[in-house]
Amino acid sequence: MQLKEGKDEVITAGHFNLVWPTEKETLTSKQQALEGDSEGESSVIKSALLDNDQHPATHLNISKNQNFSEVSHSIKIHSTQRAISLTGFSDGVYYAKLFDANKQAVSNTVRVIIEHHSMLKVWLIFLSGATLFLILIGYMLVTVFRHKEEA
Structure with a gap:
């Protein structure tokens, strides 16, 4: 999982986008065709937006601490969902991670730093x-x- 805006970027508007790619390492022909169309977007983001395969994640959890001992937001996601836009966050550091139905982590942890103007x-x-x-x-x-x- 990663921020669509880029890694280690400070978010100044209070909203951000998260994307998570498929577990497939190969690109489909549809993705390869788009490779030159949208320069600046990584292939990870392209595969996240184009793939319809299912994944095991059922919730996106957001916490203010890295070990997720206190989850501030738990958002249900669909098994084919590959991206989400979130808004309404106050200044601070947040951590996001995907979890399955058994509350087991199925993605890396993404750190989001929000600093409003x-x-x-x-x-x-x-x-x-x-x-x-x-x-x-x-x-x-x-x-x-x-x-x-x-x-």
């Missing part, structure tokens, strides 16, 4: 956009009234 940065961007919007509206109103006076 600071609220100061968010407010600055919002206020900049609001200011530009108000300037645009003001300009449009002044232009409309000028044309009415000239007519």
